[in-house]
Amino acid sequence: MAMIRLIVGLGNPGNEYERTRHNVGFWWVDGAARKLGATLRSERSYHGLMARVNRADAPLFLLEPQTYMNLSGKSVAALARFFKIAPSQMLVVHDEIDLPPGQMKLKQGGGVAGHNGLKDIMAQLGSAEFWRLRIGVGHPGNRDEVADWVLCKPAPEQREAIEACVERSLEALDLLIDGPMERAMMKIHAKPKAAPAAPAP
DSSP states (O other): OOSOOEEEEOOOOSGGGTTSGGGHHHHHHHHHHHHHTOOOEEEGGGTEEEEEEOOSSSOEEEEEEOSOGGGHHHHHHHHHHHTTOOGGGEEEEEEETTSOTTOEEEEESOOOTTOHHHHHHHHHHTOOOSEEEEEEOOOOSSGGGHHHHHTSOOOHHHHHHHHHHHHHHHTTHHHHHHSOHHHHHHHHHSOOSSOOOOOOO
């Protein structure tokens, strides 16, 4: 049985949010859909854009909730309940302010570190045992500025570093879907050949 049956990318719907830091999860799932030859379509029952990829053992679902970030769990829980997908069979891809652009981490479970999308998913599923792929978008340096920071577009060099992370982690897509999560983790956590130095804030 496939290790991961549902991949969720977090973000906000609408053109005004498309290129913002908070939408990294959508960028990732768009890339995954391209790699898998899948097309995301609006599914009202699951309050999101969804693609189904039929695989030998079990179908894989890609999901981009269209509920706005704070209500992401409404979309995730609706799909998970219908297809009987356990939290441990889910991967949630999201922006992470505690990592600089160009860094990412894969982990299972843990807290939500103030991320409202994760908070709602955890509340709706009643579990924290889903996998998370945290893609670094950097921190503004001041807690009061975080809300505006994630809803802004990254500077070009930051965007390049973020996109490079998305590309690198998508190379582990097959490992992520089929299991060996340790191997997926090694691939994702491996340092890129030569990363440009981040400009001083």
